[in-house]
Amino acid sequence: MAKGVVKKTFLKPLGKDNPVFVQILGICSTLAVTNKLENTVVMSMGVLFTTALSGFTLSLIRRFIPGRIRMMVETMVIATYVIIVDIVLRAFYPDIWQQLGPYVGLIITNCIIMGRAEAFALNNPPGLSLVDGISTGIGYSYVLIIIAFFRELLGTGQLWNVQIFGDWWTNWSIMVMPPGAFFMLAIFIWIVKGAVIKEEQ
Amino acid sequence: MKKDSFFALRIYPLLFMGAVTVICITLVTGIFLSTEDRVRSNELLFFRIAVLEAAGVEFSPDDYLQVQEIFEQRVVEEQGFYRVNLQDGETSFVISVTGAGLWGPIEMMLGFFEDLETMTGISILSHNETPGLGARIEEAWFIEQFRGKQGPLTLVAEGTADAPDEIDGITGATRTTVAVGEIVNRGIRQVPGTIKEE
Numbered sequence: 001m002a003k004g005v006v007k008k009t010f011l012k013p014l015g016k017d018n019p020v021f022v023q024i025l026g027i028c029s030t031l032a033v034t035n036k037l038e039n040t041v042v043m044s045m046g047v048l049f050t051t052a053l054s055g056f057t058l059s060l061i062r063r064f065i066p067g068r069i070r071m072m073v074e075t076m077v078i079a080t081y082v083i084i085v086d087i088v089l090r091a092f093y094p095d096i097w098q099q100l101g102p103y104v105g106l107i108i109t110n111c112i113i114m115g116r117a118e119a120f121a122l123n124n125p126p127g128l129s130l131v132d133g134i135s136t137g138i139g140y141s142y143v144l145i146i147i148a149f150f151r152e153l154l155g156t157g158q159l160w161n162v163q164i165f166g167d168w169w170t171n172w173s174i175m176v177m178p179p180g181a182f183f184m185l186a187i188f189i190w191i192v193k194g195a196v197i198k199e200e201q
Numbered sequence: 202m203k204k205d206s207f208f209a210l211r212i213y214p215l216l217f218m219g220a221v222t223v224i225c226i227t228l229v230t231g232i233f234l235s236t237e238d239r240v241r242s243n244e245l246l247f248f249r250i251a252v253l254e255a256a257g258v259e260f261s262p263d264d265y266l267q268v269q270e271i272f273e274q275r276v277v278e279e280q281g282f283y284r285v286n287l288q289d290g291e292t293s294f295v296i297s298v299t300g301a302g303l304w305g306p307i308e309m310m311l312g313f314f315e316d317l318e319t320m321t322g323i324s325i326l327s328h329n330e331t332p333g334l335g336a337r338i339e340e341a342w343f344i345e346q347f348r349g350k351q352g353p354l355t356l357v358a359e360g361t362a363d364a365p366d367e368i369d370g371i372t373g374a375t376r377t378t379v380a381v382g383e384i385v386n387r388g389i390r391q392v393p394g395t396i397k398e399e
Binding site: 065101176 | 209213214217218221222225228229232233236239240243244247305327329331332333334336372373
């Protein structure tokens, strides 16, 4: 395996092939969990774990999967990893598990994971699929963390439950409510597409 | 194996899916069973903390052993409520109430002094409210203000409560705080029927 391929596979989902702001995938979780940094980081970890390991596993058995039932197999493998995340959170981080509620289970329906399985893992060797899964997870995570950073800071004056702004700050309640997610995501995509990606073209 | 044989088209996919399913379910079941005890003890801990908080007992919620010790020494489970012996010889009665919040059910514990009117406190066992807005009902200042209050309670704007039946609402989370107020008031009405001294 050429070294250049690994590097390229790793870098693509971070920048010009980013799942969130280029492919516009995984938007529902981006909107739902980004109102608190702590929840966002846990959710990102869950997605990273699932994309990496489901890509690896599916790539490992890709030659044996019958073409017509491949999506059932993909869903089964993805669901298994997501339920593992759910059980581990529930056992070891019950506070966060309570706050995230149904969102952890909904990682199963995150289109990024299924998309990477279909588009990458089924056609590439396990090692490369693992790299792709990890970098897709990172590409998803950093976008969410940036959005959550601004939403929590502007919406509550806090970050990770630590008060940042003093009494002079009036909370922008709309930032932690669902509409705030649309605003932040749109502004983020606007800035990234306008400033960064345009230059490359 | 021919690519278009009956086996390859009909039987193999079934066998393959069956095998994948069995492996995945075995894995998940194994992990579930191995963490079950921990999950149960977490739930028990949350429940005990909620009862003690509602009763107004002072303790540190992070100390698992202390919570267990205090709970076993002080709390007696009765028919439909909990009797908690406080430090100064008084008794607090704790009941559990559940009601609709903005997004989902809110499960709470309410504690009362022996007159069954004055509250020793409340605690929130579970909720699905918006982080940063409705979820602020978990914050200490909101929870603690119920201590010593007598129902039925009225919600007022944040920072203006001064009468014994007034509760500060949370700005930006009106519907959640109204829901909490209703659940608490319903609990207050239930108390005389639920808690009967022998």
